[in-house]
Amino acid sequence: MQVFKLYMKILNKYRGQIIMYIGIFAGLMFGFILPSTDNNGATGFTESTVKYAIFDYDNSVISKGIGKFLKDNHEIVEIENDEKETIQDALYNQKIHCAIRINEGYEEDNLEGNGKDSLEIYRINGTTKSVLMEEDINSFITIINTYLGAGYDSKEAVKLALEAQKVSVKVNLPEGEDTSGQSAVQFFFRYQPWMFIAMCVCGITPVLIILDKKNVRERIECSSYKFSKMNLEIILGVLVTGFAICALFSVAGVIVFHSEMSAMQAVLYIINMFCIMAVALAITFLVGKLTTKEQVVSLLANIISLGMAFLSGVFVPIELLSDTIIKVAHFLPAYWYELAVTDIINYQSDKLARIIQYMGIQVLFAIAIVIVGVAVSRKRLVNKSA
């Protein structure tokens, strides 16, 4: 086991990289995701509420109605004054998404059809939050104006408009479906492809490069150590590293989220995790064959991990991806990992076959990547001897 030991010794020198990623992930989890998770398990930051500040100089029935409407549906934030600078600062620091000013005389202006000029919404061009707010306000005032136009007085119009806001369409979901947005569990598992790939490539590839250096390799080859045994031990070392990381994440995941998942879900999450780890290790191997420069390794690690994360629905939910991207994503293992996670979240026994299929695809990807790696290294050897 000399080569295995050697691998472990060198890895020990690079453990910083791996620990750093685990640290960042743990920091995000415990410092940020878990504290902002409410009791229902949904995280606060994916909600569709808009943070706004309002300045009502009209103090009329209608303007107050608008205030109430906004308060019911969005999150009000106090800012000191409505001077441009203050608003800009608040927008800049993400304290608010927009600021609304209702000028004196709004009610009369509105009746005359000039309400537009007295109601100002300050926002940053093009943000989704501001678009949402603008649509909401527009719809509400339109309804008020419709009532006013039909002969209702302001008070009634506001009352009925507020009632109209309560209209809702019931949505039936199959039992047990998660109805909330992204929960902490989801965050924990969804982000793993990014984590694992970045972590393994940064942490393990440099070790492989060192073991693959011509003179080191030749020296080992010259010894009585069998070539195949040496390779096997390196592979063993890499697998042990991957296993250790997965084990750590499994234990952490089960401890933190044991109340939020069934035994079956836990098992599937963990198996799925091992599948993406296989992919990460395969990529690690491939990168080791593509370059021998550590600097390039860090760049490649980030290109691959971030790129894959963006294209396969790690950072951006799969539903938001265009059809073309989804087609491309079929060729990325992380996509299948995410599909499996989605199915595990809403686990039902009839999905099991499909989940296993997704896992299988990941493993096939891992094998394919390893084969590419071997081919690359063969080609290099041929080039060298030629």
Next chain:
Amino acid sequence: MSKAIEVTNLVKRYKELVALDHFNLDIEEGEIFGLLGPNGSGKTTTINCILSLLDYDKGEIKVFGKNMRPNSYDIKKDIGVIMQNVAVFDELTVYDNIDYFCGLYIKDKKTREKYVEEAIEFVGLEDYKKFLPKKLSGGLLRRLNIACGISHKPKLIFFDEPTVAVDPQSRNKILEGITRLNEQGATIVYTSHYMEEVEQLCTRILIMDRGKNVAMGTKEELKKMIKNTETITVEIPLLEEKHIAEIEKLPHVYEVKYDNNRLTVCYSGGKHNLVRVLEYFQNNNIGFGRVYSELPTLNDVFLEITGKELRD
């Protein structure tokens, strides 16, 4: 003649280890001065202190009569250094490497061009100007390393083991070059643990061990310091004890050893020692094989003074 380097009472510690222990050194201008010592004896440390790369604990260092400091640029411009490790840019060609380092000293473009060409010619790399260091063999790489150190025509040049791992051809070329540089007026400080090189090259030699000055002088002076003047080795299959005792009584002999069918006789002074010992064999009908006679080497000097071999 004025002094190129004066080192007085230099002490350098690496934590517990005393690397230089009240070390003294004087080098005259125009010398080829050899620093000889086994690995780890403090040769490179001495040089690095002189170059003011290393901090030292005590002592004084003067180069060309002036105190040496990291920002003594007026002294530095006259110094050239060829380090143990090859220090060149992998990304630059042979020509660019030399031009870069020369440019750190010589501002005028015309002069620089001339100097670079001369340096290339000096180390014989004319055919390799456009090569990247990667493509050079070990010996050529060493030569490039030298060219980078001497292109600015320094008055004082340090060679720190320039021939380590170099093929004999390049090695001769390097040694010749050093002599030529000296002839052109440069003072040379040469460190090595190859005593042959030092013997061949240096006008004055300092032997150091464990950070201390063990002996200093010309090679003749050094050799005079020791008892041994000649060692005769004779291969004899069988030799009786009484003959050994007899041989010991021969003139100028101070030590006789016999083992492994080899007789070693050490002399201190005297002439025709070989003839006398062979005569003895003939008179006593002792058959013998090969005979060697060796004059003392610097290794013997080192051995006798420190009780250790120079190379282990």
Next chain:
Amino acid sequence: MFFHNFKYSLKTTLKNKNTIFWTLIFPIALGTFMYLAFGNLFEDEMFDAIPVSVVVESENKTFEETLKQLDKKGEDRIIIATYESKEKAKKSLEDEKVEAIIYVDDKPYMEVLSNSFKATVLKTVLEEYEKVNKVVGDIGEKNPLNIGKAVETITAGVQQYTSKTTSEGNQDVYTSFFYAIFAMSCLFAALTANQKVHSIQANASALGMRRCLSPNSKMITVVAEFLSLLLIQFVIELITLGYLTVLGVDFGEHYFLIMLVLLFGASIGISLGILIGAVVKNEKKSEGICVASMLFLSVLADLMIGGIKYTIEQKVPILNRINPATLIADSFYALNIYDTYDRYIRNIATLGGMSIALIVISVLVLRRNKYASL
């Protein structure tokens, strides 16, 4: 002497093709990925019409009319409705042929498999129509004569407010991802700088030792290395900017000012790398620390996951004022949020000031160029 160093620093960096290549590929590849990922969000084809099954439980004329409106062929078509029996509809839903089943009833409702984005869109659209129905219904009860006018008002789509932007810039969420790419790629310049600075230190490399022996001050060497790297990194950022612009990312009007951010961003990345290289002698360790700090700063600046910067703003705002990653990204925001340049200039100046400070510290660390051991 400065120019000599500068020239050769440029030369050695450029000859290192592998590194240059990947440094350039880093922002371009990420930019391309990101662009592809959000591609459909850039063009206004937000969504294609959503296939749904419609099951009539009991008659509801107005709602059916609503559905017909939504199913109208054309650019604004929102649903593709198939009227079928409940069983068939359930089957279609199971097989994922449709996204949802809409039940026509007194109180219409939907059924979906999971709470997806498309489900949310459907729900919102249906609710909007229900609201209109309620309003029209209310008015019809009290004052039927005004119905026509009411419908006209409610569907006229008059804008009821004035939107005030704080500046001309464009700041959608997607553009901010590209700002993140710039910030990261600027910071990653630290890696090259880190490597470079090792080659000028006597106790880090043989090459450094030789360079220390020349009659030149460290100041000149360091500044020459810094400027040459800055030039190269700046060009890389400009290429990326050009590429993304050609690709179709809208960076707003202030191209010159954006370039200035890139220049200062690259400069902070490089000077950070130089400082780390000057302080940490071991090349591998130093590189590790570089990558770690880059990632850490990027995470704190929301470059990977949103929301952290805001939390920091609440608790330790000073961190946001000095984190270079935040400053780079915020300089872009500042251009889009403010109509004055105060904040932008403050950010840029902080970046510049920090760069200079880092370089000065590095020079001070390096200048004491007598080493305890080599």
